[in-house]
Amino acid sequence: xxxxxxxSPPSNDLxxxxxxxxxxxxxxxxDPSRELEPLLQIFCQGYYGAAARPMxxxxxxxxxRQSKIAANSSNMRxxxxxxxxxxxAFFANAYRCLDAAALAAKDDAASxxxxxxxxxxxxxxxxxxxxxxxxxxxxxxxKLPQRTELLQRHRSDWTAYVASVFDKTGxxxxxxxxxPGLQLLEKL
Numbered sequence: 001x002x003x004x005x006x007x008s009p010p011s012n013d014l015x016x017x018x019x020x021x022x023x024x025x026x027x028x029x030x031d032p033s034r035e036l037e038p039l040l041q042i043f044c045q046g047y048y049g050a051a052a053r054p055m056x057x058x059x060x061x062x063x064x065r066q067s068k069i070a071a072n073s074s075n076m077r078x079x080x081x082x083x084x085x086x087x088x089a090f091f092a093n094a095y096r097c098l099d100a101a102a103l104a105a106k107d108d109a110a111s112x113x114x115x116x117x118x119x120x121x122x123x124x125x126x127x128x129x130x131x132x133x134x135x136x137x138x139x140x141x142x143k144l145p146q147r148t149e150l151l152q153r154h155r156s157d158w159t160a161y162v163a164s165v166f167d168k169t170g171x172x173x174x175x176x177x178x179x180p181g182l183q184l185l186e187k188l
Contacts (some may be wrong), residue, residue, distance in 0.1 A: 016121050017059055019047060019114070049111035051101035058097035058118065065090060082129045088140035091133060094122045095145065113164045116157040123154045127185040151186055158182060 015021075020043050027039055040059075044052040065085050098119045105111035126133065127150060134141040145153070158178055162171055 016062055016118065019117075020044075020059070023047075047111070047114050048101065049105060049108045051105040051108075051111050051115050054097040054100035054104065055115065055118065058094055058101070061090065061093050061097065082125050083132050086125055086129065086133065088133055088137040088144065091122070091126055091144055092140055098122060113160060117161050120154065120157050120161060123150055123157070124185065126150065127154065127188060130188070154185065155182055 020040075023043055024036075024039055027034060040056065041052075044056045044059075048055045062085075069081075069084050098115065101115040102112065102119070105115050126144070127147075130147065133144070162174055162178060166174055
């Protein structure tokens with residue numbers, strides 16, 4: 001699930017569980033006969049620490065949703081894909097997992113930043129299609145975070161994530177690319 005700055009299906013923005021996909025791909029290139037389940041357990045425990053269980057649940061929720069969509073996401077515009085994948089129930093479950101993961105990782109800065117990275121993607125998706133989500137099931141949508149809270153958290157998560165992967169010079173270089181995206185989501 002990608003949900004970034006533009007509506008291009010092959011967008012190069014953040015995507016759900018991209019570190020897992022990269023790590024898993026390398027492990028399977030090294031030995032294609034390896035079983036998936038032990039690799040998933042190793043990754044989730046190592047990357048998310050105490051937050052492994054709720055993050056694994058989030059991954060399973062996304063995979064289950066994707067399996068029910070027959071169309072190839074690379075052939076769909078982002079908002080169409082997101083609206084097919086993400087309804088109020090999806091976001092309620094995703095936020096439940098992410099909240100539990102953040103709480104579990106609160107004392108582990110590295111694991112917490114990994115959780116926050118995934119929250120960036122879910123929050124981006126929600127903000128991108130918020131109006132549609134809130135119309136689909138107003139009762140469930142009313143329990144989702146309010147826009148002001150989401151925008152503040154989204155900006156905070158982006159700031160923390162960028163600080164975790166770039167030095168000061170890198171942060172200054174990337175800011176002109178990140179800020180327009182944040183402002184766009186604020187305007188949607």
